[in-house]
Amino acid sequence: MGILKRAADLTYTFRFIRMLVLDWKEWDAYKLGIFDENGKRDKSVKLDTDEKKSAYTPFIRLCANIKRLLTKLPGGSTKLGSFAAGLFLIKEKYGMKDEHLTKICEKCNVEVLDFLNESSEWFVLEDKQISPGVYTILENKILNSSFEEFCYAKDKIRVEEDSYPVGDVFGLDIYEGTHIKTNQKIYFTISEIYK
Secondary structure (H helix, E strand, O other), X not given: OHHHHHHHHHHHHHHHXXXXXXXXXXXXXXXXXXXXXXXXXXXXXXXXXHHHHHHOXXXXXXXXXXHHXXXXXXXXXXXXXXXXXXXXXXXXXXXOOHHHHHHHHHHOOOOHHHHOOOOOOOOEOOOOOEOOEEEEEOOOEEOOOOOOOEEOOOOEEEXXXXXXXXXXXXXXXXXXXXXXXXXXXXXXXXXXXXX
């Protein structure tokens, strides 16, 4: 049973990442008029057929919500930073190896070399430790504990003393801080925060 569960998890992981990079106009929900070109639900469209219900499942809603959050991100490096933090969350949850993440990137047409960090690292010390303090998140993110709670743009996170990377995705360091409003942990890259 464990092999089947892992296979199903991996399938949903690939499907999830694929949905994030798929253009809205290629989604079945868009083709059926359920979403507009920005992924917003058109509530005037009734889910009165099996085809429409299949195009608007809880999984599809989750993917759409996350995709809308990602499309609000400014610039490529922040978008890749969030993508990297999301991949790390999946890596931690399912114990995936970097080879699996590489396959996900290939399926999503994301070049692994794009993850090279080009952002300012002025608050990162020589040994990759991040300076303790309170930072502001640039754009909306998902908290580690729940895919339904959000850390919104301009929310504050606290980074404690001795905060080193908790991992990396393709050489991009992933840090963990505490979202001040919810006191929940959140993964981030340095391109997603400012002081």
